[in-house]
Amino acid sequence: MDISAQISLTVLMGVFLVAVATWLTRVENWRSYSPVGGGAIVDRSGYVEEEKPAGIIRWLTTVDHKDIGILYGLYGITAFVVGGLMVTAMRIDLVTSESLLGTATYNGLLTSHGITMLFLFGTPIIAAFANYLIPLIIGADDMAFPRINAIAFWLLPPAALLIWAGFFAKPLGLFGPAQTAWTMYTPLSTGAAGGSADMVGGAGVDMMLLGLHLSGVATTIGAINFIATIFTQRGEKVTWANLDIFSWTVLTQSGLILFAFPLLGSALVMLLADRNFGTTFFLSDGGNMLWQHLFWFFGHPEVYVLVLPMMGIVSYVLPRFAGRQLFGFKFVVYSTLAIGVLSFGVWAHHMFATGMDPRLRTSFMAVSMAIAIPSAVKTFNWITTLWNGRIRLTTPMLFCIGFVSNFIIGGVTGVFLASIPVDLVLHDTYYVVGHFHYVVMGAIAFAGFAGIYYWFPLVTGRMYQASLGKAHFWLTMIGTNITFFAMILLGYGGMPRRYATYLPQFASLHQLATLGALIIFVGQLIWFWNMVSSWFEGKRVESADPWNLADDGVNTIEWQWFGTKLDTQLATDGGEADEVATDGGQVDADDASADADADPETNTE
Amino acid sequence: MEAKIFDRETILDLVVNFIPLGIILFFIGAFAVFAPWGFEPMASGLMFAIMVVMFLALAVLTYLSAKAIAGDEKRATVYAQGQAGLEGAEPIHGHDDAADTSAATDAEVDDTESTSE
Ligand code: HEM
């Protein structure tokens, strides 16, 4: 059945691709899109001047960085929902020491949860902010390569379908989802070729590897575009000394992607070849170590690919609600660059327990200790920015503060893991899971929410409901800390990670972690409702400065662009008499000096 | 030119990267002196290579970025992040002592060598 399943799948994919290609040639006159559209007269192409087409065609053909930013955002949020539902199912499974779903299903969910959150949510949601905002902030007309920008995005949906393929194929009786975990360690992942007899997903693993490869290509294309944009498209006044911290972090992130992702791509191709074409890259002596080295040379930079731009968002947004500029701005810039370099010298801290040469191991410990400094420096800068600031606890600010708090726990646990003797005890326990979830959920997702709330008015022209935003924050903050602190304790107790079952003594902490996860889940339901209803029915923002940043002199350029947009729109759709209740800002423009505690209750309903 | 870019202020900004450089240097020295697993060209060579390569890479990137940032600082007006090109934005004079920019105290910032504007 394996062979016939694969053949039928291939045929299906082929038909699908041809259908898409045919359709695409019909919807648009592609000649008008070529940069030298039909010969010498560049002007004729003119996608810039023309009105955007209406409806769905607009979204399928857009090369406008703002539209692509929105597409990335919707994509990332979709993936967040999928990955979130997966993990909710897993946490419910873990309420009892026996697996309710069955271990195979659990392993499939585990694998897809990790990959979905890292590759389909994390990277794209950052690209969403970067696409929408960076051209506005650095004074560029658009990205350096607008069409390539669109291509980079459109590679992602098929990547997601491939990565999730096993879940769609399973009900059809074809093949199941990959069960390799996100690290895809060999020999488990070499399947039948390596002796694991493909207990871990068969063609589902191949599909996932192809999908990952595709998403890697997309990410790399995007990174090149950001590097080109930030280097060449900056406005006249935006010198290196004036470049904002978010652009700096995205530039560094793009550099990391450029060096790390091609390596992942090569490793994936080698693994595919081992599985299907009889090569033996990972089957001969040392093959398993080779995989781990290749994977983590990509894998460690990947975690900074995710966290750096999110640190950038926090460094950009947090000072707005502290009423002052970021403390030690250049410290943050230089430490960002330091992290960028050093993240390539620490990968084997994920391999301390493999039995590699102890001398080699120590050097990775040394560099891991060194990389903790720049992260700590940033943390001190955020705290110092808050110190004596005029703090307004709006929803984005709450998420920024939550970020700092959670990142401290995530970072400190990381430094402990970077110490070889400690790691030998804690490796492959829930402590590690707790460590990185404090960073990926507690920090990365929090910064994402901070950004989403902060720029919600900019993108939608409407304000979200502040009270729901605060409920979302508190539920997420409390739930995150319950869940992942329980995991740290589980790790101290010796609970190994990646198991669908456990010994009875771990039951209460596991149940606590599930409780926390359910609290997070409720929080996200509120968030989702808030976003959807506010997008369509939220109160319109009429001021170009909905956060009242100008009062403190901390307004920034993207809101000036927003003001221009508002001015040009006003003529067409005036008429709504509702006053705008901004979250933490003043309700009436002439009501002057929104004092620090004017929020949150006064203007929520 | 070089001397001008790498003045006291710039060096002070770079301290943040000197610390990790110092940590790596410390470990290079420590592992050269204490070698509980003995010396073996391949393994020990790799060990030192990782640290030395990281040290050099960080030093080079710090130098290049400092040249770009501090150079532009001397060459053009400096604004707070996100405020270049903003109507009515007040330039920061020379350095980003963030504490000073919050109030109207920017006049008494003491960097006389700042040539901005
Ligand atoms: C403050 C600096 C950090 C240090 C020193 C550090 C250290 C470590 C160490 C030593 C491990 C391996 C533990 C083991 O498997 O035994 C680890 C795992 C991990 N860390 Fe960190 N970490 C840091 C920051 C981060 C950040 C910022 C992120 C995410 C953005 C992150 C994400 C992860 C992930 C995903 C893993 C688990 C990988 C896996 O085995 O599946 N870490 N960390």
Ligand SMILES: [Cu+2]
């Ligand atoms: Cu790591």
